[in-house]
Amino acid sequence: MTYKQLFENIKKKQSYLCVGLDTDINKIPKHLLNNENPIFEFNKKIIDATQKYTIAYKPNTAFYESMGAQGWENLHLTINYIKNTYPDILVIADAKRGDIGNTSKMYADAFFNKLNSDAVTVAPYMGEDSIKPFLKFKNKWIIVLALTSNKGAFDFQFTKENNEFLFEKVIKKCKSWGDHNNIMYVVGATKAKKLQEIRQIAPNNFLLVPGIGAQGGTIEEVAKFGLNKNCGLIVNSSRGIIYADNTENFAKAAAKNAYILQQKMKTTLQKL
């Protein structure tokens, strides 16, 4: 998917919502457990119900890996289902990979070729050769961890050298390896005010923003400090949408919560 295609879809749907598919067998509605494949059944129903309000889905690999080979197969089935049924929607494999060049090449193959995801999240600790192999794929994206939404973000990401934080250094270095057509950054909604400073360094890149809802951030604040002329934001909600209800009504409840967020996003997009 290209930058332009992504922005077109945002304009069409008046949304920059990403739904996080952190699907946990212990949290899905009990009646689904009678299905042959409860996880995939849950995902399909969530996707069908929320796709109107959504421009991206983000399956979190941890939740699938914890189910072994069948989990990996469910990840594959889920991504294929999205790409075959709703090809305009961006699929982000939230994998946070990163290794030496030889290994990152294998990860890029796994996520872009085999799983057919459009984007993969990447941890920057190991530097250039952990990032570059992903950038060789046309119309695919990496989303580099910059300033994350969790408490632990304060441990290392604010390490300061020459008046520059580590997360700023990460963004600046990445700019020499790729551009807004193949790199996005993760910036947590819980650090929304920092978005203003990050926009100085990365004016054109899309930012993937987790941390609204369960983690405490708000759309209004994220939009205020993060929107650029091509929107430039993908805001994720996982638990607040997919676990909105755990009865037979779960998909409708998920759609309702997605709709509420989309409506808020629509308001913030009027200014573009």
Added chain:
Amino acid sequence: MTYKQLFENIKKKQSYLCVGLDTDINKIPKHLLNNENPIFEFNKKIIDATQKYTIAYKPNTAFYESMGAQGWENLHLTINYIKNTYPDILVIADAKRGDIGNTSKMYADAFFNKLNSDAVTVAPYMGEDSIKPFLKFKNKWIIVLALTSNKGAFDFQFTKENNEFLFEKVIKKCKSWGDHNNIMYVVGATKAKKLQEIRQIAPNNFLLVPGIGAQGGTIEEVAKFGLNKNCGLIVNSSRGIIYADNTENFAKAAAKNAYILQQKMKTTLQKL
């Protein structure tokens, strides 16, 4: 596996060799492709041939993920084969995971409970809550990336704040979350001289040292700067052992190369 059990095995085998199972379908001997499961067949033969000289195996998850659900099944089969056949040998899942607490908990479940590995490599960028969920498992280990063997290590790991490098800060912070009974660190053989400084901060921890062979480090240098009174080193070789030969003789050739490394290690262990 406990610290004591690991050291006992090192003394018994006079080795601190880890064999990296970076198994690539395109690199294994062609005659194995006639087997029903060439990857698992290759791994079993490599393991049986090298186990005498080896105290750890390190499957790299990227190579298995690039084969989809079957790859994940092969990872599971390989770990089970090692733990059932050679229970004294440490199994390290080289996964370099790290995410918010809620997700790291799922990764810990995936690697410790479901896959039954003894240790998992973890990237520190996201800080405390990305690390701690792994430390709740008794007799299991995390191996935190500190100073990696690759060129990209220079991009961020040497970020300097208050006269302290980021990789030093990582080790110091980790010491407040766990100890030498559940945390090891990755320190690349290509930065062997830095081992001396790292031993000042982490005198008792085991260090997982990749980067000898294909990447250029040597055992003598690693031992000189890194050994402690309980050995404290696990030195990995992947390509130099498993791809020593690509004919029907591959397992013997792997054993020979493992033996050569073990003999070098034995010499360095005399001083303990």
